[in-house]
Amino acid sequence: MQNVYRLIKTIVCFTSLLVLTPSIRAQEISVSEIINTEKMYDLHFTAAKRDSMLNQLKANLKLYQYLHGFNLPNSVPLSNWFDPVLPAMTFNTKQQAITWNIPERLAMPADTNQLAFYTIPQLASLLRHHKTTSVQLTRFFINRLKKYGDTLHCVISLTEEIAIEQAKKADAAFAKGIYKSPLQGIPYGLKDLFAVKGTRTTYGTPPFKDQVIEEDAFVYQQLEKAGAVLIAKLSMGELAMDDIWFGGQTKNPWNLQQGSNGSSAGSASATVAGLVPFAIGTETYGSIVAPSAVCGATGLRPTFGSVARTGGMNLAWTSDRIGPICRNAEDAALVFAFIHGSDTYDRASRTMPFNYTGTVDLKNIKVAYAKNYIDTLPGNSAEKAVIKTLKDAGVQVTAIDFPSNLHTNDLLTTIWAAEAAAAFDPLTRSGKDSLMVQQWQSRYPNMLRSARFIPAVEYLTVCRLRYMVMQQAFPLLSKYDIIIVPSMADEPMALTCLTGNPCITLPAGNAAAGNAPPSITLIGGKLYSEAVIAAFAKKFQQMTTYHQQHPPMFSN
Structure with a gap:
């Protein structure tokens, strides 16, 4: 686990150097690609706003390419942890001794298969x-x-x-x-x-x-x-x-x-x-x-x-x-x-x-x-x-x-899909998901690929709706x-x-x-x-x- 925390520290330290790393080359992103992408996210921007976004989107792509270089193992934890306890909840915090009822006189069965x-x-x-x-x-x-x-x-x-x-x-x-x-x-x-x-x-x-x-x-x-x-x-x-x-x-x-x-x-x-x-x-x-x-x-x-x-x-x-x-x-x-x-x-x-x-x-x-x-x-x-x-x-x-009527199934599956896609990011990007047994649309290979297109903003909105x-x-x-x-x-x-x-x-x-x-x-x-x-x-x-x-x- 200590190695995991050292890895996280390394990521934090080097993120600030992204703009100085010449080995990371962002692909060109065009306005037409922004227009097409908006359809997937229920968004619509004006032409001027799309033009203003280009440089930031290119910088974001550099960040993504940098992050992908780490191939984070599944064991790296999430820094934001979920707490189910609401402010109004109160609990007993004292553990009492438990007495277990272990039979005193029990013979081995004549047929040991009964065990x-x-x-x-x-x-x-x-x-x-x-x-x-x-x-x-x-x-x-x-x-x-x-x-x-x-x-x-x-x-x-x-x-x-x-x-x-x-x-x-x-x-x-x-x-x-x-x-x-x-x-x-x-x-x-x-x-x-x-x-x-x-x-x-x-x-x-x-x-x-x-x-x-x-x-x-x-x-x-x-x-x-x-x-x-x-x-x-x-x-x-x-x-x-x-x-x-x-x-x-x-x-x-x-x-x-x-x-x-x-x-x-x-x-x-x-x-x-x-x-x-x-x-x-x-x-x-x-x-x-x-x-x-x-x-x-x-x-x-x-x-x-x-x-x-x-x-x-x-x-x-x-x-x-x-x-x-x-x-x-x-x-x-x-x-x-x-x-x-x-x-x-x-x-x-x-x-x-x-x-x-x-x-x-x-x-x-x-x-x-x-x-x-x-x-x-x-x-x-x-x-x-x-x-x-x-x-x-x-x-x-x-x-x-x-x-x-709270759309709980949709909320839960969105959280699950987004987090699972992050947990198995290297599997998806390596293409080794094609080795998995279950390849139909409702199973993980396709689910993890599709979840890459859940925006961070929507994921966080779902988490807030969860609360x-x-x-x-x-x-x-x-x-x-x-x-x-x-x-x-x-x-x-x-x-x-x-x-x-x-x-x-x-x-x-x-x-x-x-x-x-x-x-x-x-x-x-x-x-x-x-x-x-x-x-x-x-x-x-x-x-x-x-x-x-x-x-x-x-x-x-």
């Missing part, structure tokens, strides 16, 4: 009471990855050597009675956009297929401190879009004819299929929510900035987040408890309390549902069934109109602890990506033949309310058994 779908506390119990070892558990899950990974196209790299070393350390700690966390000795998978020394970090796309970043990502370091065991780098849609990567399309474990959705494709698929106890995903716009919904996982998308992104691929600096993908809400809470926090490099990150108790008072919690998205659904929809289950349990559920949207949404969202929305509804997801609010996505019905269970998403009406939404999701899962369903073809 594939044990919860994290169950696995932790077996390890703490010496019913199995971390090495044995690690080899068990590595064997499942080897057996089913190609079927699901969900594994980019096995990290077997790292895993066995970490598992041996965990077993040594258990032998001495040292318990770092309930994650100690538990295998897991990372979405393959996080750097881990000695491994490839491919971003799921051919241009970076052999990339090795000799750095350990923050989230990996957090899990290492907790004693967890990395067994695989899991597939992702290339550059974090969709479920297609250079190894194929990641499959839905419930139906191999379907994709898993993305971009945390392998994280959701592998977790639901019981190839890992949990995995880490990321989201810019739907990349935790969508694959969790499609595959039947429980995915927690935290408040923006809750987990430092250092060592992870930058896609959109003001929107990217990191979160756990698990098979139940308590597991998601447990993983989040040990990965959340800030560091000095990700200036948008913030360490906030996660005071998870695992329980909520159903009579006092404030719950709403988005009637403009749910009331028009069929009477037997999962969303309506969830609301009925909650009402039958004594929860007062208020119908609200969720904001749907207005945050201010408009806050009075409504903050009235409720939980807001129920359909998982795949674009506008609620886009709005809460803009505002930074957390959400949890979980199974909400019975699986039909060839399909995953239907899904629901619970939005936290307040920032940093992960403890509340996870506990509420756990309560719902205690009322139902939807999260206990597993895809039949991976159950043995």
Whole structure:
């Protein structure tokens, strides 16, 4: 990281010398080219104004050519960081101790294949009471990855050597009675956009297929401190879009004819299929929510900035987040408890309390549902069934109109596209984007090229409109602890990506033949309310058994 900051300092120091650099030659820019360009930007200038602009536009071109000479790596941070906190917001800042319910008397199953779908506390119990070892558990899950990974196209790299070393350390700690966390000795998978020394970090796309970043990502370091065991780098849609990567399309474990959705494709698929106890995903716009919904996982998308992104691929600096993908809400809470926090490099990150108790008072919690998205659904929809289950349990559920006229999708995709184009500027200009698998118009090669024509003025205007949207949404969202929305509804997801609010996505019905269970998403009406939404999701899962369903073809 120090090299990155030296590079930034170099840029600042030499920018003032641009006019004195004879090697930079600006192409001639004509008035007719200005006229043609105006059409793309909804502008119109007079002939005199165009003539006055020529010299400045030529100077700008010199600057662009100078900047392109740096080929900034993806790791160089943005100096302007996004903060989701509005002036009127207040928060508890004291972290309380969390007590995790680790079963005391749990025997090894007669059929060890059942371990594939044990919860994290169950696995932790077996390890703490010496019913199995971390090495044995690690080899068990590595064997499942080897057996089913190609079927699901969900594994980019096995990290077997790292895993066995970490598992041996965990077993040594258990032998001495040292318990770092309930994650100690538990295998897991990372979405393959996080750097881990000695491994490839491919971003799921051919241009970076052999990339090795000799750095350990923050989230990996957090899990290492907790004693967890990395067994695989899991597939992702290339550059974090969709479920297609250079190894194929990641499959839905419930139906191999379907994709898993993305971009945390392998994280959701592998977790639901019981190839890992949990995995880490990321989201810019739907990349935790969508694959969790499609595959039947429980995915927690935290408040923006809750987990430092250092060592992870930058896609959109003001929107990217990191979160756990698990098979139940308590597991998601447990993983989040040990990965959340800030560091000095990700200036948008913030360490906030996660005071998870695992329980909520159903009579006092404030719950709403988005009637403009749910009331028009069929009477037997999962969303309506969830609301009925909650009402039958004594929860007062208020119908609200969720904001749907704020053009949040357009605002978010513009910010995402502009920032992604900057993050992958060298890829586009080198022409190596032609090596990417997905070449159709709606995918990254074309999106990144097109985004080069988003003016800086319009990008900043969109960012300012984002702040207005945050201010408009806050009075409504903050009235409720939980807001129920359909998982795949674009506008609620886009709005809460803009505002930074957390959400949890979980199974909400019975699986039909060839399909995953239907899904629901619970939005936290307040920032940093992960403890509340996870506990509420756990309560719902205690009322139902939807999260206990597993895809039949991976159950043995």
